Amino acid sequence: MQVETRSEQFDRHSIIGRLLTKLHLDIPLLLGLVLISALSYLILYSAGGQDMKILNRQAVRSGIAFILMMVLAHINPYQFKRYSVLLYSIGVFLLIAVLVMGEIGKGAQRWLDLGLFRFQPSEMIKITTPMMVAWYLSIDSLPPKWKQLGGAGLLILMPTLLIAKQPDLGTALLVASSGAAAIFFAGLSWRFISVVVVTLASLTPVLWHFMRDYQRDRVLTFLNPEADPMGRGYHIIQSKIAIGSGGIYGKGWQGSTQAQLDFLPESSTDFIFAVFAEEFGLSGCLTLLVLYVAIISRCLYIAVQAQDTYTRLLAGSLGFTFFVYVFVNIGMVIGILPVVGVPLPLISYGGTSMVTLLAGFGILMSIHTHRKFLPT
Amino acid sequence: MPHSDILKDAAAENRIFASRALIAFILILALTLGLTVRLVYLQIVGHEHYATLAKNNHIKIASLPPTRGIIYDRKGRILAENIPTYSLELIPEQIRDMDDTLARLQQLLAIPDEKIEQYQKLRKREKRFTSTPLLLRMDDEEVAKFAAVRPFFPGVDIQAQLVRHYPFGLLTSHVVGFVGRINERELKTLPAAEYRSTHHVGKVGIELAYEAELHGKSGYAEIETNAQSRAISTIKTTDPIPGANLHLTLDIDLQKTAYEGLDIYNGAVVAIDIKTGGVLALASRPGFDPNPFVYGIDRKTYHELQTSEDQPMFNRALRGQYPPGSTLKPFMALAGLEYQVINANNRKFCPGYFQLPNVKHKYRDWKHGGHGTIAMNAAIVQSCDVYFYELALSLGIDNIHAFLARFGFGEKSGIDLVGEKEGLLPSKKWKRKARNQSWYPGETLITGIGQGFTQVTPLQLARATATLANKGVIVNPHLVDRLADSDDNNTAPLPQHQAIIPLQPDHVNTVIKAMIDVVHSSRGTARVISKGIDYRIAGKTGTAQVFTVKQEERYNENKIDFKLRDHALFIAFAPADDPQIAVAVIAEHGGHGGSVAAPIAGKIIRQYLGETSDASRDAQ
Known part of the structure; x- marks a missing residue:
């Protein structure tokens, strides 16, 4: 029945419609991604000091990422489910490999040199963890039982701890939340949630004990940035000045004095939102937030429309993680969250996170466009 | 165990998932609202405060160039030295109409078009608030001419600086070599922090081979500036360390x-x-x-x-x-x-x-x-x-x-x-x-x-x-x-x-x-x-x-x-x-x-x- 209706729909569509169907692309999602990318180039040009090389490099990266997204969108989600365990195992194995023999980059072990290119296994695990958890929870009927929760918890904890040990707090947080989101969508009981919240709160001092010095500094700085204005608090103070001085309408494109005068560190990467806020003001920020929320809403819509447990949990988790990305980055830049190294998704300068994010959107598109072909 | 789909209650699952998605969506909206509130606080309520901070209380780090080492021959005669000269420098940020200013300066000091062109190129490479030289080695007459009309040229000033000089010219052109303006290719390879205030670098000869030793270490001053970027006070100064003097075996x-x-x-x-x-x-x-x-x-x-x-x-x-x-x-x-x-x-x-x-x-x-x-x-x-x-x-x-x-x-x-x-x-x-x-x-x-x-x-x-x-x-x-x-x-x-x-x-x-x-x-x-x-x-x-x-x-x-x-x-x-x-x-x-x-x-x-x-x- 349903198959027929959909094919009738296609008949009404033009050649473009057929083409897009063939390509397995989701138009609303694609539109959102393109709009955000356009904003990214605009603000990178300004924050990067009008350097076309930065833009070209970013264009090449997003080109590669878009191709990967299109390839993934083509693959039947059934295949993702089939290879979930394998991909996850490879990811965890590579994380261990990184810890054992990874290259030292920026004082943390994150990279694996594969000869041809360098590879960050923690990026791959951002996608394979929700895949694994979704696969695991879809074995049995929902909501998950206590035993399943324990298993899923272990599946999440393993990569999270491995990444936290690198140490890369930001990525560990994203991986943990992607897995947690999958459990939440599976119908985790509220009682359990409250238990976890209480436990986590009591575990904070323990966590503090295991933190590296620079991580503690970040937290302390977050709590009281003014205590060290020229040192550790510098990032946050300068970033708040940038955002605040932007006002409602901003200083105009390329008008950021904070970034242009080098007051704002990491203005092209983690702190790019401050430049955006300074140049485009509150109006620009709200536009950007609306765009992000629109993309996330589409993701959740895709999740609700999905036809089986695995794709549903995976889609929901990917969409929610995207929001965590946005929230953690903006939250840290505007000074309501501690500074952890999370880029502003699709806007910050950098290749690896771009590839992972678009890979996630490729999977979402695959889930949405392959619906009728799923074996039921 | 792997495929027990039959046992699943599809409708119940749908219901659970839809309700969870809704809760997630509400959570997302709430958190986004939180971000918005904070943005409104920073950008509307705190705007004036932060705008003043951005404008008025810049603490600028000014790099102080080191003096380049002197090159002597085996009997202590100077082959390369630094002599004081005056240059005309412009700070683009403080100049409202650059074309007009340049045109007036050109008329006043009879600057050839080529120099103006060179300056335009240089200006594009530098940041808007850095002082960039238009004329180097001004003679006394030029200095006097400009000094008389200085108030009409905001953002333009005469700077005294040391310029490299080779007293034996022709004789040492290959062996001692010479310094020249840092070009874009060199800019990428030189340590940026050390060369922030240095405009010249060794191009050939001893000047090139011993660049690292001759250059010295630059110092810096933390300067508090006002809204017009005029220095108010110097908070802290670290003096530059002059480059090493070279004694050659050359006679x-x-x-x-x-x-x-x-x-x-x-x-x-x-x-x-x-x-x-x-x-x-x-x-x-x-x-x-x-x-x-x-x-x-x-x-x-x-x-x-x-x-x-x-x-x-x-x-x-x-x-x-x-x-x-x-x-x-x-x-x-x-x-x-x-x-x-x-x-x-x-x-x-x-x-x-x-x-x-x-x-x-x-x-x-x-x-x-x-x-x-x-x-x-x-x-x-x-x-x-x-x-x-x-x-x-x-x-x-x-x-x-x-x-x-x-x-x-x-x-x-x-x-x-x-x-x-x-x-x-x-x-x-x-x-x-x-x-x-x-x-x-x-x-x-x-x-x-x-x-x-x-x-x-x-x-x-x-x-x-x-x-x-x-x-x-x-x-x-x-x-x-x-x-x-x-x-x-x-x-x-x-x-x-x-x-x-x-x-x-x-x-x-x-x-x-x-x-x-x-x-x-x-x-x-x-x-x-x-x-x-x-x-x-x-x-x-x-x-x-x-x-x-x-x-x-x-x-x-x-x-x-x-x-x-x-x-x-x-x-x-x-x-x-x-x-x-x-x-x-x-x-x-x-x-x-x-x-x-x-x-x-x-x-x-x-x-x-x-x-x-x-x-x-x-x-x-």
Whole structure:
């Protein structure tokens, strides 16, 4: 029945419609991604000091990422489910490999040199963890039982701890939340949630004990940035000045004095939102937030429309993680969250996170466009 | 266990998931609202506060440039210094109408269009708030003119600064080199923090080779500025550390004699202190005035320098590669003795040409009719080619290569300058690799008289001569004697490591005796320089072919074009029994080594040894 209706729909569509169907692309999602990318180039040009090389490099990266997204969108989600365990195992194995023999980059072990290119296994695990958890929870009927929760918890904890040990707090947080989101969508009981919240709160001092010095500094700085204005608090103070001085309408494109005068560190990467806020003001920020929320809403819509447990949990988790990305980055830049190294998704300068994010959107598109072909 | 889909209650699952998605969506909206509230707080409520902070309370870190080290010659005479000059600088950020300001300045100070263009390029590279120079080296009149109207030019100011100056100009253009404005390529490789306030960097010569030492460490000042970016107060200053002063082994008097001695000829002269390896003179003619490069050479002059047939920018002493000609013969003779393929007393007959068995081609001697029957001494003194054809043939190319390589031919001398050439010392292996051809015996012959593939730089020739004079103790040429800080202490002597070529003393003495006879015997090719000295000079003339004479023709100097005339070469060291100085001279198209190149070396040796003997006499 349903198959027929959909094919009738296609008949009404033009050649473009057929083409897009063939390509397995989701138009609303694609539109959102393109709009955000356009904003990214605009603000990178300004924050990067009008350097076309930065833009070209970013264009090449997003080109590669878009191709990967299109390839993934083509693959039947059934295949993702089939290879979930394998991909996850490879990811965890590579994380261990990184810890054992990874290259030292920026004082943390994150990279694996594969000869041809360098590879960050923690990026791959951002996608394979929700895949694994979704696969695991879809074995049995929902909501998950206590035993399943324990298993899923272990599946999440393993990569999270491995990444936290690198140490890369930001990525560990994203991986943990992607897995947690999958459990939440599976119908985790509220009682359990409250238990976890209480436990986590009591575990904070323990966590503090295991933190590296620079991580503690970040937290302390977050709590009281003014205590060290020229040192550790510098990032946050300068970033708040940038955002605040932007006002409602901003200083105009390329008008950021904070970034242009080098007051704002990491203005092209983690702190790019401050430049955006300074140049485009509150109006620009709200536009950007609306765009992000629109993309996330589409993701959740895709999740609700999905036809089986695995794709549903995976889609929901990917969409929610995207929001965590946005929230953690903006939250840290505007000074309501501690500074952890999370880029502003699709806007910050950098290749690896771009590839992972678009890979996630490729999977979402695959889930949405392959619906009728799923074996039921 | 894996597929228990049947048991699932699909409808219940749908319900759970939909409700969870809704909760997630509400959570997302709530958190986004939180972000919005914070943004509103920062950008509306706190806007004025933060805008004031952004505008008014800049703490600027100003980089303070270090003073570049001074370069002295061996007697403490300044070869490169820093002299105070005034420049006109603009801060684009503070200028409302740049085009108007530039137009008015152009009218006031009669600035050429080219300078304005240059400035526009420079301005685009720098940040808007940095002070960028429009005019360098303003004269007093220009300073006075601008000072009178300064209030009408906000954002434009006169700055005093130190500018590099080379008092000997032309004489030191290649060896000391010069500094020039940092270009975009250099900007990427230089440490950005150190060069923030430095506008110049060494481009060639010592200035380039010792850039890191000469530059020093920049300091910085934390300056509090107001909304107009005017400095209010300096909070903290870290003084820059001036670059090291360099004391060269170069003697500017000898350098002058060398450069001016070349006279009308292009060429190079290198003189080395045999005892230390210190380079006393390293001249390449023609030179050029390095000073215009410091403050921006104009396009026309630069174009002329670049396109001139004489290639004044080309350091011939370091990078010029010439056939050594007969100056190679003493080394060949020594090789023959060391490999025991020849005895110094054995006589050979020179009919004026040499033929390989079964080959018609005649390898000719420079002397038509030949030298008759001669032994090694006469062969060197008269520079008999046939003697050395035979010697080369008995040595074989591989032995020749192995022996000459020890004297530093075919490799860089390792002097403390950038861009040295290696020359070329041919071998069978080289020819197979470079040309994919096998080696012919005829090529061994001409290698024996310093022709053919062999190419040497004047520096290599001087170094090999010094090593020969040193009886096999290898001389490593260098220019910097020591580094010193501004109070002239804390010197850093350069590391010296010496290698030795094992040579039989009587073999070396035989060759040196012949070289003495080149200068002091009645038939010697360089006898002109022997007059009026109370010590002996050992030398060897050379003539390097530029133009190949056909089999049945004779080389006639007066008949052929100047550009095709032979290069004149001369190597020498003195005093022969206690060698102090080694010299190599190459005069391009000079014709004969004896008449053109030798007198230059003679003058340098006289001057150097005259001074040292005067000094020792004074000491007594």
